[in-house]
Amino acid sequence: MIDPVVALSLRLALSLLFVVAAWHKVSDLRRFTATVRAYELLPEALPSFFARVLPLAEAAIAVGLLYDPTQAAASVAAASILVLYAGAIGINLARGRREIDCGCFASSSPAPLSPWLLTRNLVLATAAGALVWPSRERALLWVDWMTVTATLIVLALLWSAGRRLAGNGLAPTRLGGNR
Numbered sequence: 001m002i003d004p005v006v007a008l009s010l011r012l013a014l015s016l017l018f019v020v021a022a023w024h025k026v027s028d029l030r031r032f033t034a035t036v037r038a039y040e041l042l043p044e045a046l047p048s049f050f051a052r053v054l055p056l057a058e059a060a061i062a063v064g065l066l067y068d069p070t071q072a073a074a075s076v077a078a079a080s081i082l083v084l085y086a087g088a089i090g091i092n093l094a095r096g097r098r099e100i101d102c103g104c105f106a107s108s109s110p111a112p113l114s115p116w117l118l119t120r121n122l123v124l125a126t127a128a129g130a131l132v133w134p135s136r137e138r139a140l141l142w143v144d145w146m147t148v149t150a151t152l153i154v155l156a157l158l159w160s161a162g163r164r165l166a167g168n169g170l171a172p173t174r175l176g177g178n179r
Helices: 004-027 029-038 047-064 068-094 115-130 142-167
Strands: none
Touching: 004 029, 004 047, 004 068, 004 115, 004 142, 029 047, 047 068, 068 115, 115 142
């Protein structure tokens, strides 16, 4: 069983991640369509369709994670879409096509494909998958809510730092500079 503080923190963080990702994709749909096309994984007629469906799926996942009756299904959907994204990144990395923008947040700064993005998506998929396990039932106290808030702030800061590193073509393991 997962402690409810951990479960709530994961649910809120993943929901926020998916709603922001969906918003960015919808706000620059033309660019996101070009990104989906650049992956060269779909027949020519499908990138436009998928570029419209993926943000809708992400928005549905974001909402589904917030409600107890739909949380388990949304967690499975979140893990599945993150594994799908990781697979698309992995295939293109194997092809040597690192110059493609990941399309993660379509209208923000481009992030070229990297093993870091692949790892990030697999870690996020694991976190989403963990939400399928039941949460222990207990009342949340004020300290629990403070912990959830602090966790979300720390995760947002780590996410922002990771995005900057990915956008600069850096991985956390290369922070030491030239040696």
